[in-house]
Amino acid sequence: MSTTSEQLADPSATTLLRFATAGSVDDGKSTLVGRLLHDSKSVLADQLEAVEAASLSRGQDAPDLALLTDGLRAEREQGITIDVAYRYFATPRRRFILADTPGHVQYTRNMVTGASTAELAVVLVDARNGVVEQTRRHAAVAALLRVPHVVLAVNKMDLVDYAEPVFAAIAEEFTTYASELGVPEITAIPISALAGDNVVEPSANMDWYGGPTVLEHLETVPVSHDLTACHARFPVQYVIRPQTAEHPDYRGYAGQIAAGAFRVGETVTVLPSGRTSTITAIDALGASVDIAWAPQSVTIRLADDIDISRGDLIAPAGDAPATTRDVVATVCHVADQPLAVGRRVLLKHTTRTVKAIVKDIPSRLTLDDLSQHPAPGQLVANDIGRVVVRTAEPLALDTYADSRRTGSFLLIDPADGTTLAAGMAGDAFASVTKAPAAEQDDEGWDF
Known part of the structure; x- marks a missing residue:
């Protein structure tokens, strides 16, 4: 149905x-x-x-x-x-x-x-x-x-x-x-x-x-549920290849729709590769549907055989976010250990987790009077500040103003998995459509 x-x-x-x-x-x-x-x-x-x-x-x-x-x-x-x-x-x-x-x-x-x-x-x-x-x-x-x-x-x-x-x-x-x-x-x-x-x-x-x-x-209180007006985003969580006699060539991309809606026949872009294809089928709860929307968990099938894995993002071809490796964002620091410039972290955005380095902390917000404390050097527990994070791989980020789901991320301690900060990508974050050549730090992290 x-x-x-x-x-x-x-x-x-x-x-x-x-x-x-x-x-x-x-x-x-x-x-x-x-x-x-x-x-x-x-x-x-x-x-x-x-x-x-x-x-x-x-x-x-x-x-x-x-x-x-x-x-x-x-x-x-x-x-x-x-x-x-x-x-x-x-x-x-x-x-x-x-x-x-x-x-x-x-x-x-x-x-x-x-x-x-x-x-x-x-x-x-x-x-x-x-x-x-x-x-x-x-x-x-x-x-x-x-x-x-x-x-x-x-x-x-x-x-x-x-x-x-x-x-x-x-x-x-x-x-x-x-x-x-x-x-x-x-x-x-x-x-x-x-x-x-x-x-x-x-x-x-x-x-x-x-x-x-x-x-x-x-x-x-009126709460907007007009999901058709949202930027459609589908973070891939799992690639399904059952390889059964009934479906020998089945390849589906499973996950939860983060925002908006997807329809069979729609042209979509896969990020960060930028490849395009057409949705041939949407499977939900074991049945084929013509349309699916957030927050449904579905499997999307595409017309083309594209290299897609966990962490990739599927979006409408005419409404795909730009990819970037330079993330400028506001973060709330939630860990007891400070977040300092030069800190190596993991950045988790939807289903994608990449290595990253904190390149700069331009300011810390003083909530009492909303003033900006410039160049604090580090953020401690409960601090809210602006950060510049350089990632090893490109990310398909929306601004937080456009999407609270795909415009947010976590910074994680790579040593023990502790959540360090919750981030909100801002309108000023530097977005590029093509990542520059990778750099490498002295411990082998690619940036």
């Missing part, structure tokens, strides 16, 4: 929203998540019983809903969120994947991890403290990661007597700052996560607020 373009463009076919929470320590992120899960009836009875027992053992009369997400022992002992906690829940209107991220400055890298795939970020602010340094930092990270929707949840309104002027001042300050960063959509909601005001049910204490509750906004 073939799939029509009308099915492809139907927004109702995808009802999943990925979102992340962020905010300063003790702003109530985990309590908000717990309240959201509890009041939306997404908590199983045994989970609630475990939280009630843990709360009683800590001398609390009421269940501490923050324990629904703060699952690590160190988190419970310190009363803070350390790791990114993922939760999956659903309502009749939409399914959700939630990433509850830490608020400590030293765990900024964890917030980057949680928000990297989010379509919406909920930034919490304590109504008593207003917009603080960490609030601005999280707004900057959301803008950097191009999260399309940001919700400002002004929490603990019960501690400021549900005063509208307090909320209005905080909302205006944050909206002005986030808009300057380029955040496209900002929605401010006054809440009390502890009491449940405006989380799932409207608050009787804030009749001056006529907007949606947090859950209502999450259920109705």
Whole structure:
């Protein structure tokens, strides 16, 4: 059974929203998540019983809903969120994947991890403290990661007597700052996560607020699913050659479509070789289809016998990215060991992993005021900076602005496989269609 373009463009076919929470320590992120899960009836009875027992053992009369997400022992002992906690829940209107991220400055890298795939970020602010340094930092990270929707949840309104002027001042300050960063959509909601005001049910204490509750906004925020408008990209994960009597000449290229859609009969380019061919068949779940789209896992067959292996990228012939060996990008350094100029690394982009060297670190971003610290020499844990990386082999990179999937990459320690940094290719990265002659360093790495 073939799939029509009308099915492809139907927004109702995808009802999943990925979102992340962020905010300063003790702003109530985990309590908000717990309240959201509890009041939306997404908590199983045994989970609630475990939280009630843990709360009683800590001398609390009421269940501490923050324990629904703060699952690590160190988190419970310190009363803070350390790791990114993922939760999956659903309502009749939409399914959700939630990433509850830490608020400590030293765990900024964890917030980057949680928000990297989010379509919406909920930034919490304590109504008593207003917009603080960490609030601005999280707004900057959301803008950097191009999260399309940001919700400002002004929490603990019960501690400021549900005063509208307090909320209005905080909302205006944050909206002005986030808009300057380029955040496209900002929605401010006054809440009390502890009491449940405006989380799932409207608050009787804030009749001056006529907007949606947090859950209502999450259920109705428009999320684009028009995959036909994306740059189609297919990273090859595996070459299939069954060589059976039924299919003696079968050669298929298997993987997950990263973006866009592919159709039988379409002319495509294979990168980095630049060879072109035509799609003769697309196999999905054991059946032939006329069209396939992200994030389906399929096998693509081509008309020509081309040398294709894991890590190659298949793209429409008229919309193929340029290849480059000089990558200029923004990275968030996530490892405890520094990233210094001259460091030999592995660069993993989609299914392709190549050797690389950090040639330069032009600047480090100061998130407090968004200023650039020139020539820092190295990046340490939680730093965000610009880097220039020279790869041993050409890569087919999109800019992160065009594609969060094929415009991102990881830098890895070749010695032990540790992830060093998460990178986002920028509009200024130097792209060339033909790689120059390879150079070689003193330890045999080709560049």
